[in-house]
Each structure stands twice: as C-alpha cells, then as structure tokens.
Amino acid sequence: MRKALLFVVALASVAGVWELYKAVGPAAGGDVLGWRILPRTSDHAMPHVWEMIGRLFDPESRSSSRQIWRVVLSGAWFSFRLALVGFVVGSVVGVGLSVLMARFGIVRRGLLPYLVASQTVPLIALAPIVVSWSGRVHPFGLDVPRWSAVSLLGAFLAFFPVSVGTLRGLLSTSPTSLELMRSYAASWRQTLWRVRFPAAVPSMVPAFRLAASASVVGVVVAEISVGLRGGIGRLIIEYGRQATSDPAKVYTAVFGAGVLGLAMASLVGTTDSLLMRNRAPAEERAQ
C-alpha cells in the first residue's frame, strides 16, 4: 500500500518536473557556458503531460478505430513475452555456464574473458546475423519463428549478469561449509545443491534483476534492428516517425516500454522475495 502510494508520488513528481521545466525553460533551448544543453521547451519538443495521456485514448490513425492505449498495451505484452523467453533462456544458459566455471578452473580461466568480450559486441551489429540464421536454420526440419531471433538477442544480454553473479556466489561459499561437506564425504553435486546454490542466492538475486532489465532492453533494441512487427520497439520507431506532426504520440509508446519494464521488474522482484524468505535480515548477517 505504502509502496503503491510512493510509486504514484514518484510518477507525479516526474510529471511535475517536466511541466515545471516546460513552464520556465527557454522555448528555443538555451546555452550554458557556450554549450547548447538546455532542451527546447516548445510544445513540439516537450508536449504537455496531459497531452500525452490524452493521446492514449485517441484512435491510432484515421483509418483505425483502435485506441492508442490498446495498441501500446498489446505491443508491450508482445514484447514482454519475448523478453520473458529471453530472460529464461539467458538465465538457464548463465547458470549453466557459471556451474561449469565453478566446477572446472580451466573452464573459468578459458571462458570468462570471452564472456566479458561478448558483451562488447554491439547488439545492432549482431541482430542481422542472428536474423539471417533464423531464416536458414531448420532444427528437426522445423521453421524457426522470426520472434525467436529477438528473444535470442534478449537472452544474449541477459545471460551475462547471471553467469557472472552466480559464479561469484558459487565461489563465495564459506570454507567452513565446504570443509563440513567434505567431512561428510559429500559429492560435488550434493555440495552444489545443498550448499553452493543456497549460499549463492544473495548474489544471484541482483544478477537476475540486471538480467531482467537487460532482456527488456535487448528485445526492444532487437525488434527495432530486426524490424519485427507487433512489439513495443517497433511502435517507438513508428510513432517516432510521426513526431513532427504528432509529438505526443511517441511518448505513449515510451509509456508502454515503461509498463513493460515494470512488469518484468515486479515478476523478478516477486521471485526474489520468494527466494530470500527465511534468510537472515541484512543487519543480522553483517554481524
């Protein structure tokens, strides 16, 4: 309840700051110490908040009777599913890699630099390659749907924080715990499930949060560079093109992206609080 209230207050203050700057800022933009950094406040560059909200209830175009909020919401839902697939695939791959790296030092030393390097490849450079694969590869004689390329790119961004965070967690198990398990002659697998994973949870939780937002970013960017229709990324581009005549419209798509991010964050947040129940409160653990 308190949280919901804070959320509303935060949203309202963002809108307030927007309107305040619009009211006092220079209409044609401004210079600070010779640098042009103050944004223009004309209705064209910064439409009023109520205009953006009002636009949500207008029909999408003259030829369509669908209201914009319906289109945006269905776009967000479409992208959410792609991001979710990307997040799950990325997490599974990330956890798998981290287990391998925790188990075998040689894998860790060999693989970790490449994992870091992989994240320096720009997503938009990778997108066309992945899309061309999805057209050519036919596992078990099946056609690979076009959206899977987009999810894959989301997974590509999501696996990295998961693998690094989980690895860190798996390797941070206290020596006493490991010695205890050794005194029971426990196998590596028994130690993994009973000690290493549970001990890694506090490191995995923030990693999953990062991965969730990374998968959303990955999917939205991939939709744009792949040209996949139906998602929020495509809407942002479409409405952006109409910005000259209808500047408020593109913000409706941005709202959609925000809703998408929130949905993902709350999903992961719920999972996290389930995982972290029964754990010592932070101040107890610090002792």
Add this chain to the structure above:
Amino acid sequence: MTVEDLAVEPTTTSAVRIAGVSMTFNAGTPRAVDALVDIDLSASAGEFVSLIGPSGCGKSTLLRLVANLIEPTSGTVTVNGKPAHQARADQDYGMAFQQAGLFDWRNVVRNVELPLELKGWDRRRRRERAMEMLRLVKLDDFVEHRPWQLSGGMQQRVAIARALAAAPALLLMDEPFGALDEMTREHLQAELLRICAEAGTSVIFVTHSIPEAVYLSDRVVVMSPRPGRITQLIDVGLGRDRDDDTRESPVFYSKVTEVREALRGIRGATDDELAIARALLDGGRDAAGRAGVDDR
C-alpha cells in the same frame, strides 16, 4: 614407539591411531613449512583427548589430518581401525568448528538432518533422529527456528547435535567453544561431557584454554610449534563425574598448573629464547623473573 609396534597392536581398541605422521605445507618450495613432525598418538574408544599448544603448533592441522580433510606428507592415520579416508567416506566421525557453520537456509532441525540426508536416510527416520539429538542438547523448543534467530551458544549446540546425528564413534572438535562467553562455555563443556559419556563417544578436542582442556579431558596432549610436535602427554584423571565443584578442586588446580608448566617449557625451547633467557639469568634473578611475566 615405532610404526611397527603400532601395527601389531589390535586396532579395534583405538578410536584414532596416528603413526609417524609428518605434514609439510608447500613441500619442495622455498615456502615449505613443517607443520607437524613425526607425530605418534592414539586415542582409545570412549577417550576424551585434548590438543593444546600455542598458535601455530599444528593442533588444528593434526585434527584435520584425522578428519582426512588433508592428507599427511608421510605416516598413517587410522580411524576406527580404517584408513582415515575410508572413515571419512563412512562418516565415522562428526565434526564441529569454532564457527557453528549452520546453514541460514535451513531451520534448526533441517540443519541437524543434513548428515543423515547425505547418508540417504528417509525423511521420517532422519526427522526422528534429529529430534532426538535436539532433545539431547536441550533445543527441542527451537526446532523450527532459523540459525540466525539463536544465540551463539545455542548455535553451537545445534552444531554439536548435527555432529552427533549420525551416531559417530568419534567427535572431532576444533575450538568449538572458542567464540563463546565464559558462562556459556562452562555450561556447554558440562553438556558435552554428559552427552559423550551417554553415547560412549571418543573426542579429539582442539583448544587453547588450559582449564577447558583439563576439565574435559582424560588426557591432554601438549604440543609445541616450529615444527609442530608433541612434547608431553598429561593424564588428567578427574574421573567420570565432573561437575562445577570439580573446577574448584585441588586436583583440578594441580593439573591446570601441570599443563601450564608443560606449555611454559615449550616457550623456552626456541634457540633465540634460550639465548635471551641465559643472558637474563647472567644479569640476575630479578631480570629473569620479569622475563617470566611475558609468559602469561
């Protein structure tokens, strides 16, 4: 006693038999450290043996060799008549450390069940056994609590219950009460004696508290550092029925003194310190007396 002598003795009578064991860390490198040299020691079934000595004397290393957490550079370690690695595989011993080392993500009873789970006991049987252990350490009112909700002493009792869960014939303890306050410490010492007497468990107990070693042990093993070796074995002989009065008895005091003197003897052992002591003696008795103050 030589290795051969030990080999012919029946092994069934001893809980632990350490023969000619040496341990060198970083062997073959410039940083090689002789942690233990030529250790012979045995503990009979039901015996309580304490290892005491200054830091760096290798007492923890010796315990970890018995636990087969590390392998000796040379010599043999036999636990319950089996090679140490076999004893570890069979969970013939239970272990407790200075940190209770309980798992946050398990409640008290599930922590105690852990060794039984690894042994493949079924759910009902291990719950029964764990509850029995918790009654033994008088924590049966805290079954569902999380470790972090318990005091340090209670956590250590859970750790002892866990160490005893699989009914091991041998308990290996590395300063288990080291982090506790004096009152809790004395209370748990009495509890430990009671529990081990009931179950007939042998104990190897590492400590650097002289009164603790004397109160608990049938035998105190005094060790010296650089390189780690056994300098003296002291039979305590306070008898089975020890209580709070025992701590104030003359026998207790005399044994504490005996162990303390054995430990002092060690302090003079290094060449440097001998040289200093001699120089001080030359300078007169008073100076030597002042040097003795350092010795704790």
